[in-house]
Amino acid sequence: MPSENVPDSPRRDPRPQPRYGELAPEGWSWDPGVTTPRSTTGGPNPAVSAPLLGTLTGPAKPAVPAWDRRVTLGLLALGLAATFMSIGVLGALPDAIQMLYTQSHLGTYVPDSSVAGLVTAGGITEAIVWLLTAAAAILLISRRKRAFYVPVIGAVIALVVIFAFMMVVVTTDPTLIDFYSQP
Numbered sequence: 358m359p360s361e362n363v364p365d366s367p368r369r370d371p372r373p374q375p376r377y378g379e380l381a382p383e384g385w386s387w388d389p390g391v392t393t394p395r396s397t398t399g400g401p402n403p404a405v406s407a408p409l410l411g412t413l414t415g416p417a418k419p420a421v422p423a424w425d426r427r428v429t430l431g432l433l434a435l436g437l438a439a440t441f442m443s444i445g446v447l448g449a450l451p452d453a454i455q456m457l458y459t460q461s462h463l464g465t466y467v468p469d470s471s472v473a474g475l476v477t478a479g480g481i482t483e484a485i486v487w488l489l490t491a492a493a494a495i496l497l498i499s500r501r502k503r504a505f506y507v508p509v510i511g512a513v514i515a516l517v518v519i520f521a522f523m524m525v526v527v528t529t530d531p532t533l534i535d536f537y538s539q540p
Contacts, residue, residue, distance in 0.1 A: 421501055421502060421503050422503075425498075425503050425504060425505050426498055426504075428505045429494050429497075429498060429504045429505045429507070429508060430498075432494075432505065432508035432509065432512075433490070433491050433494055433508050435508075436487055436490060436491075436508050436511060436512055436515070437487060437491075439512070439515070440483050440484060440486075440487040440515065443480075443483045443515065443519045444479075444480040444483055444484070446519065446523075447476050447479045447480050447483070447519065447522060447523070448476060448480065450472075450476060450523060450526055451466070451468050451472060451476070451526075454466050454468075454526075454527070454530065454533065457533065458532075458533070461536060463532055463533070463536060464532075466530070468529075468530075469529040469530065471529055472526055472529060475522060475525055475526050475529075476522075476526065478522070479518070479519065479522030479523075479526075482518050482522070483515055483518060483519060486511060486514050486515045486518060487511065487515065489511070490507055490508055490510070490511025490514075490515075493507050493511075494507040494508055494511075
C-alpha cells in the first residue's frame with residue numbers, strides 16, 4: 358500500500374527544452390494543468406503574468422502622446438502657408454532684382470532666359486516637398502507612430518530648396534555679381 362505522504366513521481370514535460378533566450382521569467386513555474394503562471398503560494402502571480410503576456414503578443418509599444426497629432430497637423434498647416442509664401446517670393450524674385458538694380462543705379466534688369474524656368478521649377482519643387490512631407494506625416498499618424506518631426510524636416514528641406522533656387526537665379530546675372538564682388 359503506497360504511503361499518502363510520498364509525493365507522486367515528477368511529471369515529465371513533453372515540450373522540448375528551451376533554447377538560449379527562451380527561458381521563462383523569474384519566479385514562473387510550469388504546471389501542466391494550469392495555463393496562468395503561479396507564484397510560490399499557488400495563486401496567480403500578477404508580477405509575472407504581465408511580462409509573460411507581453412512576450413506572447415510581442416513587445417509592448419509605447420503609446421504616441423496625444424499632443425503629437427495636433428502638433429503635426431499644425432506644423433503641416435503652417436508649412437502649407439509657408440509653401441504658398443515661398444512660391445510667391447520666388448515669383449517676385451525678378452522684381453526684387455530690378456529693385457536692387459534701381460537702388461544701385463545699375464540700369465534696367467533684363468532677366469536671363471532661364472530665370473522664368475528656374476522660378477517655375479522652384480515653385481513646383483517647393484510644392485512637391487510639402488506634398489511629400491504631408492504624405493509621410495499622415496502615413497505615420499495613421500499607423501499611430503510619432504510624426505511631429507516630419508514637418509520639421511520638410512521645413513528644413515524647403516528652406517534649403519528656396520535658397521538654392523534664389524542663389525541660382527541671382528548667379529545668372531553677371532552685372533549683379535560684378536557689382537557685389539567689388540570691394
